[in-house]
Amino acid sequence: MQRIGVFVCWCGSNIAGTVDVQAVAEALKTEPGVVFSTNYQYMCSQAGQDIMKQAIKEHNLTGVVVCSCSPRMHETTFRKTAAAAGLNPYMVEIANIREQCSWVHKDMPTGTEKAIILGKAAIAKVNLNTPLTPGESPVTKRALVIGGGIAGIQTALDIADAGFEVDIVEKKPTIGGKMAQIDKTFPTLDCAACILTPKMVDVAQNEKIRIFSYAEVTDVKGFVGNFTATIKKKARYVKEDVCTGCGICTEKCPQKKVPNEFNLGMDNRRAVYIPFAQAVPKVATIDPDHCTMLKTGKCGVCAKVCTAGAIDYTQKDEFIEENYGAIVVATGYNPISMDKFDEFAYNQSKDVITSLEYERLMNAAGPTAGKLLRPSDGKHPHTIVFVQCVGSRCSACDEKGKEYCSKICCMYTAKHAMLTRDKYPDTDVYVFYIDVRTPGKSFDEFYRRAVEDYGVHYIKGMVGKVMPEGDQLKVRASDLLANKQINIDADLVVLAAAIEPDKSARPLATMLTASMDTNDFFTEAHPKLRPVESPTAGVFLSGACQGPRDIPETVAQAGAAASKVIGLLAKDKLTCNPCVASSNEIMCNGCSSCANVCPYGAITYVEKEFRQPDRTTLVRRVASVNEAVCQGCGCCTVVCPSGAMDLKGFANNQIMSEVDAICK
Amino acid sequence: MQIENKKPLIVAFCCNWCSYAGADLAGNNRLNYPAEVKIIRVPCSCRVNPMFILRAFQRGADGVILCGCHPGDCHYTSGNYYTRRRMALLFSMLDYLGIERDRTRVEWVSAAEGAKFAATMNDFVEKVTALGENKRLEDLRCKK
Structure with missing residues (x-):
């Protein structure tokens, strides 16, 4: 038989106002097993805890029932108190007579009656409680970062800085992610490559960081502190440790007509390629879908020109198993497909492009070497129309787009408009918007500069239709403030496409048993208090895999995720939940x-x-x-x-x- | 006469992560619901063995409600899907045994839905009260 002590808390007047605490303590005194029952104004206070400790010792209690606020509030507090008095902490049960009784019921007799019943239920449970001891599990002091964009890079650097080993798994041949494709970054207009590529080099040179590029995570087993991940290194048909990245093969390859995904198909690359000049690792990759040698067995030019002898046509996919203590997801985002948006004629005209394509057009390392030229005829466009919220903030019944705001489009469109007017003052730039949302630091000033100093025409309203006619694009739109229809003959139309999580995120979430929202963004453990942890212990979130993010936010979150990982890896042993x-x-x-x-x-x-x-x-x-x-x-x-x-x-x-x- | 005035007895099973927190939130916001509802905390709605529900009816409960995280939001990934299927079967069996459908319910209440929790309880108690006392499965041997 247990020896149970009952402690009824007044919580000031929070409980005592609607529940007769004296009567509750008195009524529970006669319950089976109860040897001690009292009430006190604030059980959670030091004085209240001392009463409990003293009672445990004096009456030799084997179980404790606290009638107080929600166990979500003070269960841990009272467990610690019991432990301090030498009682097993799992012999404590809480009867929730505040949130689920005194606060929701108005009159004293009803509240008191219910509080007694809740107390009795807790006593009945404690009578059957057994002392529990939490187990311990060891921690593998290594971290896995999935995704090598700016989020993954920053997380890996911060973890490595604390002295822990980190592996980055990137599915593309190089790390860098979307930021590597961007020309300038808002609101300071730093060149993206100038601030990103040094970080990529840092990653490559850091002894604690290993990069698995052109690789995917295919399986994850285990639990916090003890994950085992299987990494598939896809065959790149080039020996990574031998290739010097000289690039001769990429110049001599006869297969010249492969759409260059780094430039979003706006120019061509060879079948053997290095995505861009500052790629890390700077190693060539052979695209098996287009390589003549791999497809027909006849060619072998790259192997002939390679002075290092790095080409290996017989390479196979390699599977590596590694152990980790923590996993950071940094899978990032992609712009949504424009296929469903027929009204903007994206598939009918080459001169209707997405913002990321525009980014490449403006980039000095892009397909036009930074000159703003129309993709169709290579002429300089004089009238450019930017359309915002393409696929963002759509109504739920509209299956084309997304319900959420993509967050970054207002700022990058302002940036594009400003840069265009700066470089080519003779162009007319129109921006159609629903709302302009610029709540970041120095963001609104940036947007106002575009309007006031650079003379960008901001028009509140949506574009209804874009019609290619001759070499021009007829843009029909509404101006909501002037309440009229407008027609613009544009040379180039730029669509600010909504962003969505990368396609690899969903299968990865299944592997990690991490949860996702309806849009396939990873959910955080708590939206306010645990924003970089996933609900699955040991899995952390960094960057746009969790929701639309700009670069400053991503970097901040990456640092936050890294600090959580460091906190976990710094422990030698983890305490497990004993309620298993x-x-x-x-x-x-x-x-x-x-x-x-x-x-x-x-x-x-x-x-x-x-x-x-x-x-x-x-x-x-x-x-x-x-x-x-x-x-x-x-x-x-x-x-x-x-x-x-x-x-x-x-x-x-x-x-x-x-x-x-x-x-x- | 007195039987009509008797207040119903309702047992509510709430999962620790969503619905119990939702009930706490109803308390924080001082949203009233009838005191007939007594909440039992379980780690997940899938922890609720059909046996517990039968036991409640056997002991004289007039209604049993089960609250869990919304489908897809389960803290344990898939627990509430099991709950949904199990309870669909159990409730249809109980219906066959004469326990009206309105006496049993599964409801998804998130930690943010204090108002929904209170509204659900108000509605449920109202429905159960309208049905009156439940005698169908009550085991008189359990009464002292």
Whole structure:
């Protein structure tokens, strides 16, 4: 039999105002197992905690019930108090008589009656509580960063700076991500390459960082502190450690007509290529879909010209298994496809382009070497129309776009407009917008500069249709403020396409058992208080995989994620939640029902020897729970046909006794 | 006469991560709902064994409501999907046994939906009150 102490808290007048705490303490005194019952103004205060400690020692208590606020508030506090008095912290139960009683019920008799019943339920549960000891699991002091854009780069650098090893897995042949494609960055107009490429070099030269480029994570097993990831290194048909990045092969390859994805298909590259001059690692990659040698076996020019002898046509995909303590997701974003937006004639005219394509056109390293020329005829455009919110802030029933605001488009469109007017003052620049949203530091000043100093025409309204006619584009739009239709003959139309999470994010979330919202953005553990952690322990989020982000925010978040990772890796051992499933091996019949529903793969089967009444030994297959992996949801306890599976801390008999106490 | 005035007895199972927090939020915002609702905290809605619900009815509960995270938002990834299926089966069986549909319910309440929690409880209690006392599964041996 337990010796239970009941502590009823007044919470000032928060509880005592609607619940007669004296009567509750008195009524609970006669419950089975209760040997001590008292009430106090603030149980959570130092004085209140001292009362509890003293009572535990004086009355030799084996269980404690605190009738107070929500366990989400002070369960940890009271567990610590009990532990300080030498009681197992898991022998403490809370009856929530504030949030779920005094605050929602108005009159004293009702509140008191309910508080007594809730107290009785908690006492009934504590009577069946058993002392629990949390297990410990070791921590592998290495981190995996998935994605090598600015988010991944910054996270890796910060983690490595603290002395931990980091691996970056990037699916493209080079790290750098979207930022490498950008020309200038708002609001300061720094050249993106000038601030990004030194960081890429830092990554390459950092002894603690390894880069797996042209690679993907194909499987993740394990749990916080002990992940095992399988990384698929795709065959690039070039020996990475031998290639010097001289680029001769990329000049001599006879296959010249491969659309260059780095320039979004606006020019061509060879079948063997280095994405851009500052690529890290600077190693050539052979595109197997276009290489004549790999497809037909006849060519081999690159192997002939390579002085280092780095070309290897027989290379195969390689699978590497590595252990990590923490994983950072930094898979980033992509602009959405414009295929569904027929009204903007994106697929009909080469002169309707997306903002990222415009970025490449303006970039000195881009397909036009930084000259603003129309993709169709190479002429300089004199009238440019920018359309904002293409696919952003769409209504939910409209399947074409996204409901959310893509956040970065207002600023980059202002940047494009400003840079265009700066370089080519003879061009007319129109921007159509729904709202201009510029809430960052120095952002609104930047936008106003575009309007006031650079004379960009901002028009509130949406473009209804773009019609290619001759070599021009007829843009029909509405001006909402003047309440009239406008027609503009444009030479170039630039669409600020909405951004969406990378396609690789969804399968990755499944592998990591991390959750996603309806838009496939990763969800954070808490939107305000745990913004860089995913709900899955040990998985952290960095950059636009979590929601639209600009570069300053991404870098800030990357640093935050890195600090969380460092905090985790600095520990030698992790304490596990002791409220986990456990199976009664005598009752278990090894049917696998529990293992089938376990979302964490925490249940495995072991062969166990059992001594039978006739003194023979029987070997049976029984379930075994990995306590470090089990998160304690209790799904397995319900499917178990023999009732062998139970959840510690929320055991069948405990919940049942609560039901009984309530229904008395 | 007295039977009509008897207040119903409602057991609510709330998952720790969403609905229990939603109930706390209803408290924080002082949103009233009837005191007949007594909440039992479970780690996940999928922890609720159909046995618990049968036990509640056996012991004289007039209604049982189960609250969990919204589909897709389960803290344990998939727990509430199991709940949804299990309860669909259980409630249809209970219906067959004479426990009216309005006495049982599964509701998704997120940690942010204090107002929804209070509204759900108000509505549920109203429906159960309208049905009157539940005698169908009550085991008189359990009563002292």
